[in-house]
Amino acid sequence: MEALLRNRASFVCRGCTRQLRRQYSSAAPRQDIYDVVCVGGGPAGLSLLTALRANPVTSHLRAALVEAQDLSKIKSWSLPPNRYSNRCSSLTPASAQFLDQIGAWEHLARERIQGYQEMQVWDGVTGARIEFDWAGAAPATGSTIAYMTENLNLTSGLLKRLDELGGVSTFDKVRVEKISYGEETEDVDLREWPVVHISGGKRLAARLLVGADGANSPVRSFAGIEARGWDYDRHGIVATLELEGEGWGGAHTKIAYQRFLPTGPVAMLPMPGNYATLVWSTTPTNAALLKSLAPKELVSMINAAFRLPITDLEFMHTQQSGQEDEYLWRMQHTPVDHKAVPQLVTGVQEGTVASFPLKLRHADTYTAERVALVGDAAHTVHPLAGQGLNQGQGDVQSLAKTIEYAVTHGQDIGVGMSLESYNSERYAANHVLIGVCDKLHKLYSVSNGPIVPLRSLGLSAVNALGPLKSFIMNQAAGNGIKVF
Amino acid sequence: MMRSAIFRRLGSIVLFPFASLVIHPFPGNGKSPLQKGKKKRAITTTTSPTSIQTRSHTSSSVNETEISHFSSLAASWWDPHGPSRPLHLMNPLRHDFIRSLSLASPGSSGPPSTYLDVGCGGGIFAESAARLPSTVKCTAIDPSSTILQIARQHAKKDPSLGPKLEYLNTSIERLSHPKVDVVTCFEVVEHVDYPSEFLDRLGEFVRPGGWLVMSTIARTWTSWVTTNLVAEDILRIVPKGTHDWNKYINEDELRGYFEQRPEKWGEVKVMGVVFVPGCGWKEVRGSEKLGNYFFGVRRVA
Numbered sequence: 173m174e175a176l177l178r179n180r181a182s183f184v185c186r187g188c189t190r191q192l193r194r195q196y197s198s199a200a201p202r203q204d205i206y207d208v209v210c211v212g213g214g215p216a217g218l219s220l221l222t223a224l225r226a227n228p229v230t231s232h233l234r235a236a237l238v239e240a241q242d243l244s245k246i247k248s249w250s251l252p253p254n255r256y257s258n259r260c261s262s263l264t265p266a267s268a269q270f271l272d273q274i275g276a277w278e279h280l281a282r283e284r285i286q287g288y289q290e291m292q293v294w295d296g297v298t299g300a301r302i303e304f305d306w307a308g309a310a311p312a313t314g315s316t317i318a319y320m321t322e323n324l325n326l327t328s329g330l331l332k333r334l335d336e337l338g339g340v341s342t343f344d345k346v347r348v349e350k351i352s353y354g355e356e357t358e359d360v361d362l363r364e365w366p367v368v369h370i371s372g373g374k375r376l377a378a379r380l381l382v383g384a385d386g387a388n389s390p391v392r393s394f395a396g397i398e399a400r401g402w403d404y405d406r407h408g409i410v411a412t413l414e415l416e417g418e419g420w421g422g423a424h425t426k427i428a429y430q431r432f433l434p435t436g437p438v439a440m441l442p443m444p445g446n447y448a449t450l451v452w453s454t455t456p457t458n459a460a461l462l463k464s465l466a467p468k469e470l471v472s473m474i475n476a477a478f479r480l481p482i483t484d485l486e487f488m489h490t491q492q493s494g495q496e497d498e499y500l501w502r503m504q505h506t507p508v509d510h511k512a513v514p515q516l517v518t519g520v521q522e523g524t525v526a527s528f529p530l531k532l533r534h535a536d537t538y539t540a541e542r543v544a545l546v547g548d549a550a551h552t553v554h555p556l557a558g559q560g561l562n563q564g565q566g567d568v569q570s571l572a573k574t575i576e577y578a579v580t581h582g583q584d585i586g587v588g589m590s591l592e593s594y595n596s597e598r599y600a601a602n603h604v605l606i607g608v609c610d611k612l613h614k615l616y617s618v619s620n621g622p623i624v625p626l627r628s629l630g631l632s633a634v635n636a637l638g639p640l641k642s643f644i645m646n647q648a649a650g651n652g653i654k655v656f
Numbered sequence: 657m658m659r660s661a662i663f664r665r666l667g668s669i670v671l672f673p674f675a676s677l678v679i680h681p682f683p684g685n686g687k688s689p690l691q692k693g694k695k696k697r698a699i700t701t702t703t704s705p706t707s708i709q710t711r712s713h714t715s716s717s718v719n720e721t722e723i724s725h726f727s728s729l730a731a732s733w734w735d736p737h738g739p740s741r742p743l744h745l746m747n748p749l750r751h752d753f754i755r756s757l758s759l760a761s762p763g764s765s766g767p768p769s770t771y772l773d774v775g776c777g778g779g780i781f782a783e784s785a786a787r788l789p790s791t792v793k794c795t796a797i798d799p800s801s802t803i804l805q806i807a808r809q810h811a812k813k814d815p816s817l818g819p820k821l822e823y824l825n826t827s828i829e830r831l832s833h834p835k836v837d838v839v840t841c842f843e844v845v846e847h848v849d850y851p852s853e854f855l856d857r858l859g860e861f862v863r864p865g866g867w868l869v870m871s872t873i874a875r876t877w878t879s880w881v882t883t884n885l886v887a888e889d890i891l892r893i894v895p896k897g898t899h900d901w902n903k904y905i906n907e908d909e910l911r912g913y914f915e916q917r918p919e920k921w922g923e924v925k926v927m928g929v930v931f932v933p934g935c936g937w938k939e940v941r942g943s944e945k946l947g948n949y950f951f952g953v954r955r956v957a
Contacts, residue, residue, distance in 0.1 A: 205815060232789055361812040379814075581748040582784025582791075584814055589736040589744055 203354075206236045206341070207585065208575075209368055209378035211348060211391050213239030213246075215261075215323065216547030216564040217384030218330035219274070223572035225337040226274045230576055233585070236341040236376050238368060243344040247331040249324045253445075256284070256412045257322040258524035260449040261561040262428075262441065264318050270569050271326075279336075280321070280329035286444045287316040288426040292512065296433040296482055301512070317428070320441050320449065323561075347371040351381070351394040365586075366394065366542055380575075380586040381543050387533060389549035395540040401533035401552070406436050407459035408555055409452040409527045413474065414519040418446055420511050429514045431478055433485065436530075438477045440514045448514070450474060451555055458489050459527045465495065470525065471517050472499035478513045480506055530554060534606055539595045542586035544571055550598075553606050563602050570597050733778030733803070734810050740780070743843075745936040746929070747780050750871065751788075752939075753927050753950045754838060757867050760925065766790065768837035772861050773797070774828050775844035779807035779821075783814070785840070786821035795833060797824045828857050835863035842871045845910075846903050855913060859920060862955040869952045875904035878946050907944045907951065914953045922956040 208224065210217045221237055224230045251257065263271075263285075271277045294301040334340060350369040354362025354377050366381040383391025392399060419426055419442055426442035436453030443449055452474075454462070462473060472495045476485055484502050488495050533552040538545045547564030574594040575585050583590040732738035758767050767790040773782040774797055782796035798804050804825045811817045824831070839862050848854045855868075862868050907926055914921040927950040928943030943949070 356812075359812070359818065360815045361809070362815075364813060577748075579789070581751045582787040583748070584783075584787065587736070 203367065203375040203377055204236070204341075205234070205377045205379075207233040207379045208235040208382060209238065209366075209376045209380075210235065210382040210384055211238045211368065212382075212384035212386060212389075212547075212549070213237055213241065213243055213327070213331075213344065214384060214386065214547065215326050215330065215561055216549075216568055217382065218327060218334060219271070219276070219565060219568040220382060220384065220546060220571060221340050222276055222330055222334050222337065223270075223274045223568060224575065225334065225339055227572065227576060229579055230572070231337075231339070233575075233579070234341075235339070236343065236378075238346060238348060238370055238376070239342070239344045240347060241344065243331055243342060246324065246327050247335070249328040250281075251284075253283070255521060256443050256447050256449065256524075257324050258410045258412050258449065258521075258526055259323045260320050260410075260441065260443070261323055261326070262318040262559075263321050263326075263565075264562045265316060267562045267565040268319055270565055271330075274333070275337075276330050276333040279332040281325050284322060284325050284444060286320045286426055286442050288318060288320065288428045288442050289315050290421065290425060290427040291317060291430070292427055293430045294432070296431045320443055326561075343370055343374065343376075346374075348385075348390055351390065364541055378542065378586070379584065380591075382571075383543065383545040383549040384547050385549050387531065387548045387552045389545065391543060392535060392545055392549050395543040395545075397535050397537055397540060397543075397545065399533040399535045399552075401531060404436075404453075404530040404532065404554065405456065406453050406530045407456050407527040408530050409450065409454065409459050409462055409525065411450045411470075411474075411526075412443070412521040412524040413440065413448045413450055413517045414521065415446045415448055415515045416518050417515050419515060427514070429478060433477065434482060438474075440474075440478065448517075452477065453530060453555065456529075461489060461492075463525055463527060466493065467520050467522075469493055469495040470520055472496040474517050474520075475499060476502075479503065479508050532606065534603065537595055538567070538599055539588060539591040541588045544591055544594060546571060551602050551606060553602075559605055563605060566601065567594075567598050570594050731806070733780075733806055740778070742931060742937075743780055745931075746871075747784055749927075749929055749937050749939070750781055750840070750842065750869075750950070751784065753925075753952065754840075754867070754869055756927070757869065757925055757952045757954075760923070768866070769793070770836040770838070771795070772833060772836045772839045774839065774841040774858060775799075776807065776823070777803055779810060779823070781840060781842055782807070782821060782823070783811060783817060786817050787814070791820060793820060793822070793836075795822050795824060795836070797826050797828065797831060799825070799827045801825045828854070831861075833861060835861055835866070837863060837866045838869055839866070840869045845870055845872050845905055846900075848903075851905060852913065859955065864955055864957050866955050867952050868955065869950065870910070871948065871950045872910075873904050873948050874906045874944065874946060875901060876906070876946055907949055910951050918956075920955060920957060922954045924954075925952045926950065 208221070210221055217237065217239075221235055224233055224235060268277060271280075292301070347370065348368055349371055352367050352369065354365040354367050356363050362377055366378045368376045368378060368381065370376065381391060381394075383389045383395070385391050387399075389399075421427055423445075428439065428441045430437050430439040433454075435455050435458060438452040438454075439450070441449050441451070452462070462470060465473065473488060476488060476495070476499050480488075480499070480502055484506070488498055491498060531552050532554060535545055535550045538550045546567040548560070550567060551563060553560050553563065571594045574591060574597075577583075577593070578585040578590040733740050735741075736744055754768065767788070769790060769792040771782075771785045771791065771794040773785065773794065776782045776796035776798045779796060782794055785791055786794040796807070798807070804823050807823050811821055811823070839858050841858060845851055845854065858868055911924050911926075914924060926944045928940050928946070929937045929948050929950065930940045930943050930946075931937055931948070944951075
């Protein structure tokens with residue numbers, strides 16, 4: 173640390189850091205001054221630090237990362253080619269481009285990333301269908317709609333890139349014990365500077381404190397920013413699936429499937445080879461049942477979820493076991509266009525079935541004096557559009573740009589005025605997307621009544637209208653964010 | 657009462673024909689030694705008899721009433737949502753303008769590393785100039801000790817400024833300082849009684865190849881209608897006598913002054929800016945003839 177301070181031209185002058193050291197060494201525990209202290213080493217926090225370090229304009233900023241987990245384990249993460257982690261995200265081409273720009277993309281295990289070129293979305297009640305493929309609509313950026321990526325592949329790649337760039341003081345395996353404000357001394361007045369107290373007694377004073385610390389963000393609580401929203405009373409079940417083949421389109425045209433059931437959407441997203449990842453939003457009761465099932469019964473439930481009528485599915489959720497026999501019998505009497513649904517699931521990888529509660533949360537603001545929130549600390553969205561991680565990447569890109577502007581114009585990067593453009597740019601964009609995902613969830617939660625034929629008509633109409641479809645696809649691919 | 661107080665502190669906000677604003681961030685005191693109502697303002701020197709007479713009362717280029725007026729702004733100077741917000745919003749454009757000058761300099765040796773900010777007020781520009789990674793030293797002077805107290809207090813909030821930023825409670829006439837890359841003087845010349853002498857003095861601190869950079873407001877029919885007639889006489893949102901329109905200086909007058917001294921001054925650059933409510937300041941080509949503008953001139957020797 174001392175060497176770091178001596179060697180690097182820094183925003184925080186060496187003289188004052190030394191002065192502070194002297195003052196604090198005798199009475200209080202040592203306090204280090206940073207330009208950016210990022211709490212949380214997930215995709216958003218790591219991307220932000222990487223973006224700042226990779227840009228020559230902001231690379232002189234003194235940055236610190238605080239994370240509870242052991243980052244060396246995440247950095248050296250690896251799985252055999254026939255195993256996939258159950259926590260995956262759909263990265264839009266815009267997010268992938270940003271990761272490439274900051275030099276992180278090449279550090280990801282690329283053979284584990286799967287792009288997809290088609291989306292099949294349909295209404296489980298009426299069967300109305302919408303097919304998204306770039307063949308029918310004008311592609312905006314290549315032919316890939318999104319890239320399925322294991323979250324650990326992403327964080328591991330970011331950590332490797334950050335390691336290559338160097339210069340970030342990393343404090344992992346530590347707890348944030350408290351965040352307070354600094355003090356005034358004869359030379360400096362840090363009464364508006366957040367000071368992060370971490371286990372082990374270290375204190376990090378932050379010109380800008382970044383909350384990348386997830387949905388229950390301690391940084392957000394410190395800043396007194398409310399996050400409003402509601403719980404959906406739904407759980408998302410995830411699992412890594414093995415299929416009978418690499419998909420109907422082969423290795424080069426991978427397809428993502430999503431069927432809207434009254435309990436929530438079930439999605440199957442392609443991974444390399446014969447693998448796919450499942451995201452099934454359903455009621456907590458159903459989720460508990462699905463998690464308790466033997467693997468062969470769960471496989472049948474997943475195959476049923478993409479094929480059988482709603483009433484059949486409802487019945488199978490009442491069985492404690494025997495879903496496999498039930499599924500095979502019912503399929504004999506159910507006509508299914510096999511090419512219109514995913515290939516059959518043949519197995520679920522052991523230990524990959526997990527669930528988490530679904531919530532909607534949106535912070536009242538993303539910035540306060542010397543505080544900025546990114547990613548889940550700022551917003552939690554329904555996973556049905558696969559936009560959560562991309563929203564975080566959008567935040568990071570915008571915040572890094574805001575910080576760059578502040579540096580080139582001599583602004584203090586922590587003051588509210590310097591952060592205004594980040595908040596105004598991202599709040600509105602995220603608000604629209606959060607609202608759209610929420611409305612879609614609610615729209616498809618209805619299983620009878622006048623709204624059902626109307627929404628099917630809507631889906632069929634969208635399917636028939638090329639320009640509208642291409643607009644929706646561009647939104648999903650993250651190209652259309654500028655319209656907000 | 658409340659409204660007029662706010663407007664007095666903000667300076668003249670002037671409705672522009674295109675729903676945009678001309679802002680004179682610092683109102684004058686209403687007194688001028690110069691000929692009121694005269695169409696063309698000559699940049700006078702102290703050789704004029706009346707000027708010499710007035711000058712004997714003060715050793716500074718800015719008079720006492722102005723100083724006490726700006727001291728009253730001190731408390732709110734750094735409130736980003738207070739009356740100084742337009743100044744905070746304008747600050748990044750000052751850097752854009754200076755960057756455009758250093759890029760334009762023939763044989764430019766990178767961005768400026770030394771600054772002298774004259775009439776720094778609470779330090780909005782001075783702090784930001786000192787904070788730039790390329791800056792080695794920024795000296796900022798202001799004749800008001802009350803305002804400098806605010807400036808110094810505020811600078812303590814950023815430990816990176818300490819060794820790079822120095823505030824001096826002095827006038828330009830009393831200043832002794834080595835030559836710098838850039839001398840800045842924002843929203844000040846329109847308050848100066850003897851612009852010619854003042855500009856000469858500013859020029860002494862610019863190193864050959866360096867720039868003198870100013871911002872001010874043009875003396876045009878738009879600025880007269882909006883700052884004097886509408887704001888003071890019709891709407892009465894600004895106390896009568898706040899503005900001294902006669903002290904405003906046009907871009908061609910400044911240009912003419914420097915062109916008459918080719919042995920010292922070279923290239924001139926101008927950027928007109930317009931305040932658009934809700935959007936902030938925007939560069940508008942040609943608007944230097946109408947309202948607020950930046951003016952830069954390169955010292956040749």
